Amino acid sequence: MNRVDIFKMAFKNLFRRKLRTFLTTLGIIIGTISIVVTISLGMAMKKSFEDQMKNMGSMNIITVNPGYDQRKMVMARRNDEEPTITQEQLEKIIKVKGVDAVTPIREERIKLVSGKYIASVQVKAVWPEFVKELGANVEKGRLLQKGDTSSMVLGSDIPYQFRDKNAKEDKMANQYRMMDREGKRPDPKVDVMKDKISLTFDMDYGVKRRNVNGSSKPKKKKVRPQDITCVGLLKQGNWQTRRAVYISMDYLEKIKGSYLRKVETSEERKERLKKERKGKGYQEVLVKVSDVKKIKGITEEIRGLGCDAWSDMQWIEQAEKEMNVIQMILGGIGAISLLVAAIGITNTMVMAIYERRKEIGVMKVIGSSIGDIKKLFLIESSLIGLLGGIFGSTASILLSKLINHIGRTTVLKNAPPEQMLSYIPLWLMGAALGFTALIGLLSGYLPARKAMKLSALEAIKTE
Template structure:
């Protein structure tokens, strides 16, 4: 028999018993939709975990700290390590690293005329800042030689307020009162500067002989808002210049770190507090972190949190996928039952085919084709139904989580399943899952039809012809 004849005969046989064929296909539809939706919930959970981690910082960044817990004495104090230029050179030599920078952090007050803002400040190496994925909305990044220049985080313009009026920062949709790129800017370590009432011991007192010291700075760039608090809520400057300001501030306070939140020590003889390492590929973060650990340095990264979260998502995804697979297994039994019933109804037809010289291989192909077609149509419709169910989950379900009393319950459920409020999706069906599901449904159909096909091949031609 020609391939065209086999296909034509197979389709005719399926449409001969429309009701039974539709019911069998429906079983595959339900099974496919169940397994796709279940797996999509696990994928959505994993993506929400990733989104939450990205809001906490860059997943490609490893922090190298000056303290490391000794494996020989976990109960004792952590071992202190020197993070200096030698450490930077050794770490920079590791394959897969894009950049390494020392980090100096503190807190300051950013002043522009009558407006001011409390800000966190990070001093980094201006020569390597372009390696750390800082998205510039206006202006430029820091460059080598930018001593009194600052790069401003995307949320900082909204932090400005006028202490002489009602206390409070600007709203997220309000126009910032200060243009950080063109207006005059100054910074101070005195966190009470400009306030109506100065508190004793906070940046000096009202009777302090020395007025608060201001340092002129120039904004050269404004970052885009990224929902990463380590970028949006900081101002950045060259670490050498920040250390210089810290030393000058300490000198002006007679060596005392007399400010509200306290600044790190300006003594760099023991190296930096930490280094920040940018890895080219997120897949290499674990390997690079392990190599830095083996050098004896202390490390931490968001990958430390990412591993258990991914493991949890994979476990739940496996359980949900198993539940969906049970439905697909039941549909496979339905296909097998349909094909066996088809053999009993077409026994005489099979006998005639054998007498006319039809090859055994053609009979097997005919039954496998019919089973495969059932799997194909069931898989396609099941995937479409899965997309519809996913749409309902991502709209209705998310609205329930974010509204009313049910929103409080939903919020607890959402956080437990890695779903934060906002634009997160509960169910995610990537193209590969849809395609794989259709292929899997076809394979299930073919496997289910294999046993009936063998039974049809073993029928005696003469006995089959005699049957009524």
């Protein structure tokens, strides 16, 4: 018998007992739906987590902080200093194999001033050319460039932090938290790309202080704010860039030094110069690594330099392990239904052997090989599995869409459009079809062997 004849006979035998074939296939369909939909719930959780991680920060950035060992902490407290990353450590980090780009970071709390509006923000002083390595994209303008001086790039939330300096404290609410009835933010009070903006290190700027007699009294010497130009506004992105103000490291040192010389006393100046003579120190260093597979090794090497280093990849790997365990549990629950369906296929094929003893005997008498009989039963069982997989996968897609539709109108009402409760990738559909066909094949193996061993004369005599 050729293969075409075997396939024709297999289809004919399946549809000879339509109800039995339907019920057996229905078991595979239910099992396929169970395993695909349960896995899709875990896949949706994992995809949602990965999307959140992409918005939180760049996966190939290592954040380096000073090493906070016990001895350094004690020494820092004695000298009234903050532990920092030294210039020597920075140079060693730059030379680590696999590192593509590095920038030290100095953070300062400043105030931005635009007319009657002020905003208290955290400024990050960096090497200008590194900003693009953070994966930041501008909505307006451009990123910092080498040679920029009195320029800054603002995070997407900064324009909404400006408030009227004359407003009462109890009426001052950050605008980035204010939403209209449609859930949208109103236009900011300051157009950072057009309006004149200046900065000051005086955190009491725009705040009226009163002494016990009720008269206004400035806390520090008044220093005119420095004019600065916003050259770029970042798109809504990760948490690292959303509320940050980026300026050049050299520019920060210049304007801060100028400010301190005007407001500090002689004793304060001596103390500052004494600390500066000990060498530069940085609060943080960002390291970019193109190959994420090398992040773990590079992180360990940086820690060996006496620094504390970490990256999002470290706890993302741990979270993914936990997600995989959840998926295995959900898949196991669905696999139980598929196992029951596989037992149903085996039972159906065994019953078919008893019902078709005469047919098997005649096939052997007219010259059909044992291999052809084995193929016939294996093809029949595989077709049951494959048909169940096709219909089950189709039903799974429809059920997944229904789950997402219900979720979009209930629990995910205010969630981003890409977030979903059920996610079925193409490879999962292919795996489901292949797995159900394999289940059918394995389920039909024992009945096929039984059919092979059946004696032709005994079968015909019995009938």
